[in-house]
C-alpha cells in the first residue's frame with residue numbers, strides 16, 4: 001500500500017498499547033509458526049532505524065499516548081541494547097513515557113547481567129521469557145538454543161537488575177515430553193515463584209516444520225515423539241491444578257498470574273482496546289479498524305526508508321465482525337463476557353447459540369455474564385466455532 005495510512009481515528013487523545021515487532025531469531029525452532037526467522041545481523045540496524053521512523057511519522061499524524069509497551073518477536077533480546085534503547089526513546093518521545101507496563105520478550109540464553117541492567121535503565125519493567133521446557137532433551141528436539149541451566153542464570157541476572165515482574169512460557173506437547181518430564185518442568189517453574197506464567201498447547205499446522213512432519217510424516221523433527229492430543233490435554237489440566245494450588249489466578253485460557261500481575265498489555269487484545277503495532281508484520285486496532293504491516297523485514301525497512309507506508313492489509317471492522325470478536329476474544333478471559341452489554345450494543349442475535357451452549361455445559365451463565373466452563377477449556381475452539389456458526 002503506497003497511500004498514506006490514516007488509521008487511529010478512534011483513539012485520538014486515548015491511551016493505547018504500543019507493540020513493536022522484532023522478527024529476528026538465532027535459529028528457527030521446529031514448532032514455530034510465526035513470521036520470524038534468521039536474518040543477517042546487518043539488517044538489525046536499518047530495521048531499528050525504520051521502526052523509529054515509523055513510530056515518529058505515525059505519531060506525528062495522530063495524537064495518542066501509550067500506557068503499555070510490548071517489544072515482542074522473534075527474539076528482541078538479541079538486539080544491541082543501544083538499538084533497543086533507541087526504540088524505547090522514540091516511543092517515549094512521541095507517545096509519552098508514563099507506562100504502566102513495559103515488556104520485553106527475551107530468550108534465556110540471550111540474557112546477561114549487563115543487558116538486564118541496561119534494559120531496566122531504558123524503562124523496561126517486565127520480561128517475558130520463552131522457556132518452553134526445563135528438560136534438555138525436549139529443548140534439543142525442538143531446536144531451542146538454551147538449556148535448563150540458562151533459565152536459572154537468566155532469572156538471577158534479571159532479579160539482580162531489579163526486574164520483579166517476570167513471565168515464563170511453557171509448551172505442552174513438545175517432542176519427547178512425558179507426563180514425568182512435564183511434572184518436572186512445572187515443579188521447576190513453580191519453584192521460581194515468578195509473577196506470571198503462560199502455558200500453550202503445541203500448535204500443529206502447516207506453518208512449522210514439526211507441524212508439517214506430524215501432518216505428512218517424516219523423521220527429521222521427532223514428530224513420532226510428540227505426545228498425543230489426550231496427553232497434551234492432560235498436561236494442560238495438570239498445569240491448571242498445580243498453578244491454582246500455588247496461588248496463581250487463571251485469567252485467560254493460556255495465562256496465569258499472581259494477584260495483581262496479569263499482563264496489562266495483553267488484556268487490551270482480549271478486551272478489544274486499542275493498540276498500535278510498529279515493525280514488520282505488526283498488527284494494529286484502533287477500535288474501528290484493523291491493519292497490518294508487511295511481514296518481510298527487509299521489505300518493511302526499505303518501504304519506510306522510501307517514505308512509504310508499510311501497511312499492506314487494512315479493514316474496517318464490520319458490526320457483525322465486532323460482535324463475533326466480543327465472543328471469541330472476550331471468552332478467552334476466564335472471567336467471561338458481559339452478555340447484557342453485548343446484547344444492548346449489538347442486539348440479541350446470538351442468544352439462541354449461547355442458550356444451546358449453556359444447555360450443553362460448554363458455557364456457564366451467572367446473571368448477565370457468560371464464561372467458558374472451566375472443565376472445557378481445552379476444547380474452547382469448538383465453543384468459539386459453535387458461537388460463530
Ligand code: SF4
Pocket residue numbers: 024025026027028029032033034036073074075107130
Ligand atoms: S519460537 Fe520464538 S525463538 Fe523460536 S523461532 Fe519462533 S519466534 Fe523465534
